[in-house]
Amino acid sequence: MLSSRTRSFIAGVLVGNSAPHLATAVTGHRHLTPLAGRDSGPGVNGLWAALNLLAGLLLLSPDRHRAPGRWNGDLVAFETGVLAVAAWMAGSERLLGTNTRP
Known part of the structure; x- marks a missing residue:
């Protein structure tokens, strides 16, 4: 079984990852998902x-x-997970143009 800090970190990654996909859904853009690839509407x-x-x-x-x-320390673990996914997304866009280049 995972420790509460590990679960909090993973939860931060998942909750942080939901934000850009939710914004994409609301604004009607396309954004890469594992469900439908680059053409995810x-x-x-x-x-x-x-x-x-x-x-x-x-x-x-x-x-x-x-x-x-x-x-307790789980909050720091959660926030670190959010920060990690945000850094990953910003870096992948900047270096690879994952969602911005055709």
């Missing part, structure tokens, strides 16, 4: 955003090892 991006957000939230749900209430 708004509907596919909306679905991918929802799947990522749901999975991230499920990983954050309380369990017997973590009491509800205030965050």
Whole structure:
């Protein structure tokens, strides 16, 4: 079983990854997803955003090892996951033009 910090980090990656796909769905653009590749339209991006957000939230749900209430070091792990996926996305766009070049 994964530690709560590892689950929080992965949840941060998933929740962070949902944001650009949700923005793509709302604005009607195309954005790469594993579901339909480079040609993923708004509907596919909306679905991918929802799947990522749901999975991230499920990983954050309380369990017997973590009491509800205030965050502990898991918050830093979650934020690090969000930062890691944001850095990856920014870097891949800047260097590879993953979603901006035909």
